[in-house]
């Protein structure tokens with residue numbers, strides 16, 4: 001039995017940016033559904049953090065890239081919680097698999113697009129009543145070499161954000177995207193931060209908690225007139 005009737009779903013909530021968003025949602029009284037693909041132990045760590053702060057939640061395993069898995073998991077949860085409404089959906093799950101286009105295998109194209117863009121569709125469509133925050137990327141605005149797959153995936157979610165925002169605005173539902181630059185998570189663990197930060201005007205990588213703060217603002221009452229926007233958080237790297 002949940003301690004609250006405010007529910008939020010964070011895809012890829014087991015690690016990195018998704019974990020920080022889950023912790024902050026838990027701290028604001030949401031019962032957080034922490035989705036993950038395969039890392040049950042990390043999802044449990046997120047939940048422990050939420051509970052240590054007095055909140056609660058549950059882990060929800062499914063691969064967002066799979067329509068069948070996403071539908072089955074969401075429908076099963078809804079059947080077990082009749083009348084419960086997921087008020088906030090954060091489409092955060094994402095992967096990168098960088099390679100120049102000339103060497104990009106079909107699987108590298110499809111897995112990256114599948115996770116971010118199909119994942120957005122698979123999770124959003126059954127949960128359209130919820131406030132939506134989509135985690136995209138600087139790469140989806142500017143494009144970065146070696147990331148044709150990732151830039152296409154994130155650029156697609158940006159366009160879908162703008163379209164969907166106009167479809168649901170009358171219902172009081174906002175749909176926004178956050179485009180981070182470089183954030184210190186497992187995803188960027190292989191990047192030479194010391195070298196790269198010379199190019200970042202702010203002189204450092206972003207912390208996952210800073211992205212989470214922005215997400216919390218976008219789902220707050222104060223942001224209720226902001227919709228269809230893509231907000232960059234990149235230390236001045238590109239605006």
Ligand code: NAP
Nearest residue numbers: 012014015016017037038039063064093094182183185187
């Ligand atoms: P991360 O630390 O690598 O964590 C990725 C998360 O996504 C994990 O929780 C992972 O679950 C989950 N995930 C991956 N594929 C999934 C799938 N098919 N189904 C369900 N969950 C899946 O990544 P991050 O840096 O926090 O990135 C989060 C989001 O921010 C991504 O969309 C990423 O593209 C975007 N972003 C990141 C940066 C950056 O610099 N880090 C910059 C711009 C945008 P498991 O734990 O089970 O693997």
